[in-house]
Amino acid sequence: MIHLLHNPVWAALSTHQSYMNQGDETLKYFPADICPFVGLENWGEEDLRTLSTSLPSDRTFSMPLSKEVVLPDDFQVVFAIPLYQMICQHFQPFENRAIAMVPLTEVHVPQMLRLTEQTKPGPFYQRTIAFGNYHGIFDADKLVSMAGQRLQTHTHTEVSAICTDPLYLGKSYAKALTSHLCSLITSAGKTPFLHVRQDNAAAIGLYQKLGFEISTEIFFTVFRKK
Incomplete structure (x- = not known):
């Protein structure tokens, strides 16, 4: 598949x-x-x-x-x-109980839009949250890291919108969120996959530690009618 x-x-x-x-x-x-x-x-x-x-x-x-x-x-x-498409056939969970992750709902959309506009993880719009299973990490009332799911087939689910406020890098937030999403996906009987820029070596290394492997090159094109 x-x-x-x-x-x-x-x-x-x-x-x-x-x-x-x-x-x-x-x-x-x-x-x-x-x-x-x-x-x-x-x-x-x-x-x-x-x-x-x-x-x-x-x-x-x-x-x-x-x-x-x-x-x-x-x-x-x-x-x-x-981009690279990476698939997680052999999930290696990461757990840090000191990192509190909470489900995100429509009330969080303004903060989600601000964070994705700041960090540019990929397209994120007013109703992208409809894809479901978005989770975030907060510093007080400020959303500082998030991830969710996007494309789904009957066998695979994509982890997407993985992003962290630059002031909060180095705290393993993205790793914890990606691991959490992978746990939800594998518990549902599906295989996680994701897309990552080919020049993002740090993210690729993080995903490999969770069990992701590069499966193919993906050409991502944004276009519109003239």
């Missing part, structure tokens, strides 16, 4: 998260206030024409894929970066 994660958006919106699909059976994408991801079953030249004819023109989209895709001429690339 791991190969399905080479086209993770299509895999998620065709299975566990099909209820979130705003497209159809050919082109699938999430609601604009939850996630910018779009998916096609295949990304050949003819398939890509569907983007031109069927995607809304008033929003920005992104696609994480295990291969590079040349978009039709009527799109402009806003941002592109190579």
Whole structure:
């Protein structure tokens, strides 16, 4: 089943998260206030024409894929970066009882938006919390670290939005939160996976200590209609 994660958006919106699909059976994408991801079953030249004819023109989209895709001429690339996809087949838990983690709810969204805007872990919008299982660490009333889940198939769940206020780095907050999310995912009978920038050696090392291994390269592209 791991190969399905080479086209993770299509895999998620065709299975566990099909209820979130705003497209159809050919082109699938999430609601604009939850996630910018779009998916096609295949990304050949003819398939890509569907983007031109069927995607809304008033929003920005992104696609994480295990291969590079040349978009039709009527799109402009806003941002592109190579990532690694990492899968946790052999979870190695990390526990620090001194670190208090609490579930995050809609009341925390303003702080979640501020933290993700500050740290740039990836797209996070007003209703991204709908993906569920977001947890955070607070200093008094201030949210200083968080993580949650995003894409889900029937067999795999993505850990996402892992971020920490720069003033609170070095306290193992990200490691504790990622481990906690992995525990929830494996307890539900699924396998955790995540995406990380290829130049983020510190994060890659942290995830490897938890049992994650690099499975494939992912090309992450943000684009919109011209």
